[in-house]
Amino acid sequence: MVKILHGDTVESYALIPRFFDKLVESNPGTCAALEMDDSCHFKFCFMAFGPSIEGWKYCRPIISVDGTFLKCKFGGILLRASSQDGNNQIFPLAFAIVDFENVASWTWFFEKIRSSFSERANLFIVSDRHLSIPKGVLRVFPDVEYCVCTKHLLSNLKLHFKGPLLDKYFFSCAYAYTVEEFEYHMRCMKSVCSNIRDYLSSVGFEKWSRAYSHRRSKVAFTMKSHLTYWAENILRLEHEKSRRLLVDPISTTEYQVMDVNQQFIVKLNVGCCSCRVWDVEEIPCAHALAVL
Numbered sequence: 001m002v003k004i005l006h007g008d009t010v011e012s013y014a015l016i017p018r019f020f021d022k023l024v025e026s027n028p029g030t031c032a033a034l035e036m037d038d039s040c041h042f043k044f045c046f047m048a049f050g051p052s053i054e055g056w057k058y059c060r061p062i063i064s065v066d067g068t069f070l071k072c073k074f075g076g077i078l079l080r081a082s083s084q085d086g087n088n089q090i091f092p093l094a095f096a097i098v099d100f101e102n103v104a105s106w107t108w109f110f111e112k113i114r115s116s117f118s119e120r121a122n123l124f125i126v127s128d129r130h131l132s133i134p135k136g137v138l139r140v141f142p143d144v145e146y147c148v149c150t151k152h153l154l155s156n157l158k159l160h161f162k163g164p165l166l167d168k169y170f171f172s173c174a175y176a177y178t179v180e181e182f183e184y185h186m187r188c189m190k191s192v193c194s195n196i197r198d199y200l201s202s203v204g205f206e207k208w209s210r211a212y213s214h215r216r217s218k219v220a221f222t223m224k225s226h227l228t229y230w231a232e233n234i235l236r237l238e239h240e241k242s243r244r245l246l247v248d249p250i251s252t253t254e255y256q257v258m259d260v261n262q263q264f265i266v267k268l269n270v271g272c273c274s275c276r277v278w279d280v281e282e283i284p285c286a287h288a289l290a291v292l
Contacts, residue, residue: 128152161193179212241286268292
């Protein structure tokens with residue numbers, strides 16, 4: 001019954017070369033590659049559809065990669081790469097089947113991605129903490145910022161630490177815009193897991209937290225397109241918040257904005273606010289909109 005539903009594994013693998021030929025022929029712009037080992041047996045294969053390659057130009061300069069085991073006669077690993085479009089949704093980029101998840105296979109996958117997709121400034125690569133991935137990134141993309149997926153990192157944390165509200169405090173740290181906000185939530189997390197700061201520090205705060213990442217501020221700036229529904233909705237909500245704020249000019253380009261009992265400084269000439277939301281997202285925060 002399984003063979004009837006899913007086909008024969010041996011026959012399917014034997015058809016990969018012909019499938020790739022037809023794939024490239026019928027889908028303009030598609031990239032496909034097949035590599036054999038010394039015994040002329042299947043080792044790696046890669047494919048990226050033409051629409052994915054073209055659509056990459058309009059995505060955020062972020063590539064998320066991951067691997068999963070294949071449950072078939074030959075085993076192996078399925079690798080995938082995806083990005084995020086202007087509407088904040090997942091956009092598939094490329095897929096590969098490799099024999100093992102190691103430095104050689106990830107390096108090969110990244111080389112195919114580099115040769116298939118156009119280069120982007122301020123590129124980020126995000127993954128779980130598999131040791132082979134950052135090594136492959138360093139070999140192929142030495143100047144790219146490498147980050148750790150927060151969901152995978154939290155799963156690893158839970159193997160070593162237990163405590164109430166761990167999820168809440170961790171994600172509050174990850175998504176904090178300022179170092180002060182990050183440190184507040186970190187202290188809360190330490191109150192339930194005393195050694196957790198040392199563990200996360202060994203990972204590198206800059207690899208998973210917004211407050212410590214210095215290059216994240218150019219992500220939205222590189223998206224040269226009209227506002228999406230997602231971005232318009234954010235602006236609409238921020239504009240509603242801005243109605244209750246008080247603004248005092250400091251100079252022609254610098255303003256002090258009072259938000260309840262907090263004070264923020266907006267600098268129009270450099271497009272930033274001391275809350276760091278405008279800096280990070282490249283979408284004006286409520287404080288900036290109050291000035292504008």
